[in-house]
Amino acid sequence: MATESPAKPNKAGAFDIRLIIALLIGVYGIVLTVLGIGFTTQADLDKAAGVRINLWAGLGMLVVGLLFVLWVRLRPLLVPTDESAGESTEDSE
Known part of the structure; x- marks a missing residue:
């Protein structure tokens, strides 16, 4: 029986929509x-x-x-990892 560690959620990183919005607003702000x-x-x-x-x-x-x-730095979006698919095949045997 393997010991299971709690799944550590990953950060959304560059795929966070707030960064895309910040980039667009920032570019327009520089131009203006x-x-x-x-x-x-x-x-x-x-x-x-x-x-x-x-x-x-x-x-x-x-x-x-x-x-x-x-906002992105202080409250990052956390993406949960999905490890339940691999565990369900071991439990059924």
């Missing part, structure tokens, strides 16, 4: 931040009541992306 810093014209500022809206939206998106990454 760069546009807000270097490519805002006076006409754009006049349309937005003097606010560099691309800059602020980009910084906000970067913060949200970082919060998603922090």
Whole structure:
């Protein structure tokens, strides 16, 4: 009779959807931040009541992306391992 150790759940890792969302929000945040810093014209500022809206939206998106990454690090998704299929054939004999 073999000693059985409790199955250790695996982390979802790169397949965690929160990382994909963080990546997308982060990329858009970088693009908007760069546009807000270097490519805002006076006409754009006049349309937005003097606010560099691309800059602020980009910084906000970067913060949200970082919060998603922090969420993944602090509360990782655990994928249970399925070892019950191998045990059922041994128990039936």
